[in-house]
Amino acid sequence: MRLSLFIFFILFALSGSFGQRVCGTLKYETSMFNKEFHSNQSNTQSRDTLPDEIISIPVVFHVLYNNAIQNISDAQILSQLQVLNEDYSRLNADASNTPNVFKPFAADVRIKFCIARADALGRPTNGIIRKHTNNVSYNIDDAMKSSVAGGDDAWDCNSYLNIWVCNLAGHNLGYATQPGDPADKDGIVIQFDALGKIGNLQPDFNKGRTATHEIGHWLGLKHIWGDSDCGNDGIYDTPQQSSYNNNCPSFPHMSSCSPNSNGDMFMNFMDYTNDACMNLFTTGQKNKIRSLFALNGPRNSFLNSSACDSVTESAGSVPANSTPAIPSEVSLSIYPNPIDHDLNIVALNGYELKGKSISIYNLTGSLIYKSTGLAAVNKINLSFLTSGVYLLKIGNNAEKKVFKIIKL
Numbered sequence: 001m002r003l004s005l006f007i008f009f010i011l012f013a014l015s016g017s018f019g020q021r022v023c024g025t026l027k028y029e030t031s032m033f034n035k036e037f038h039s040n041q042s043n044t045q046s047r048d049t050l051p052d053e054i055i056s057i058p059v060v061f062h063v064l065y066n067n068a069i070q071n072i073s074d075a076q077i078l079s080q081l082q083v084l085n086e087d088y089s090r091l092n093a094d095a096s097n098t099p100n101v102f103k104p105f106a107a108d109v110r111i112k113f114c115i116a117r118a119d120a121l122g123r124p125t126n127g128i129i130r131k132h133t134n135n136v137s138y139n140i141d142d143a144m145k146s147s148v149a150g151g152d153d154a155w156d157c158n159s160y161l162n163i164w165v166c167n168l169a170g171h172n173l174g175y176a177t178q179p180g181d182p183a184d185k186d187g188i189v190i191q192f193d194a195l196g197k198i199g200n201l202q203p204d205f206n207k208g209r210t211a212t213h214e215i216g217h218w219l220g221l222k223h224i225w226g227d228s229d230c231g232n233d234g235i236y237d238t239p240q241q242s243s244y245n246n247n248c249p250s251f252p253h254m255s256s257c258s259p260n261s262n263g264d265m266f267m268n269f270m271d272y273t274n275d276a277c278m279n280l281f282t283t284g285q286k287n288k289i290r291s292l293f294a295l296n297g298p299r300n301s302f303l304n305s306s307a308c309d310s311v312t313e314s315a316g317s318v319p320a321n322s323t324p325a326i327p328s329e330v331s332l333s334i335y336p337n338p339i340d341h342d343l344n345i346v347a348l349n350g351y352e353l354k355g356k357s358i359s360i361y362n363l364t365g366s367l368i369y370k371s372t373g374l375a376a377v378n379k380i381n382l383s384f385l386t387s388g389v390y391l392l393k394i395g396n397n398a399e400k401k402v403f404k405i406i407k408l
């Protein structure tokens, strides 16, 4: 073989090819971490998930653009949220394309994604940050997650799902961190022309399923083939398959380790098929995802996040460079939650509640209760509240903290 032809084949093999899904998550995990994981867990005492409770995930988008085309529209970004809310609720229009033999396994994960309406200090936001960058493209090395490196720093991963949108090198469509990865890296990265379902998108990846897939990783799911030949994804109801599927196979598609004549579940969101061919998570995947939100689970803190609720904006905006009076590492214990009778609010790490306002709002923003903190330990009788979800606000303006509480 002539040398130039040989080099061409080598380069082709290294670069991958257009038209195939390339997810960088496995490569990222193996190259970036020695699995010396840090805990993302909040110090705030929390509660367990309620049966089939809809879990809300506030989302912040960090759009890093080098040219106008990469600076995608708000409408394109919001179309991604719509896709996520359909796919994680089994409300996707193409759910009907799930083969009948697999339909009994399909699940409504009962997770809702909402655009962040307040930042970590309670200031109003539209949940979309835009920054020009001199980086023409990014490798899967987290540079987009660092303001110093020409990206944008993560928001608190105990309360927000960070989604970075940028131009990824090497045909990667996206990659994700997994539960337990370092907090300042936590989130997903999506190629700008594979995000959402409107705008100038790659034809095979134009229905927002790249983010559905990467958030699956962020929520603890593995690729359906277990990332090895006839591997194990740890999910009981996804059939074993020899490897990933590209493009759009026709059903049934058998592989060497198919357990029965149904073959591969290539339409699962955690395979590599085109956007138009993916349409389900299974009950096993749902259970795995929801286990992360249980008490002591790595994503449990999201049960407290109120970043999507407009009531947190009620204090108005504060200067962008103001320093919060309550340091972000301060933790408050709020228990029990759900509440039967008394609610206890205890400050840890020496932070005094004395003199701070304690307010409780309902979800329409009406003030239900107000008092002033008396000491480090506050016990509030809430037996007068009707059953439901409320927001507990401690402090005012830039120093406030907001928690979601449930009255039984």
Ligand SMILES: [Zn+2]
Residues within 6 Å of the ligand: 023, 024, 025, 026, 213, 214, 217, 223
């Ligand atoms: Zn993947």
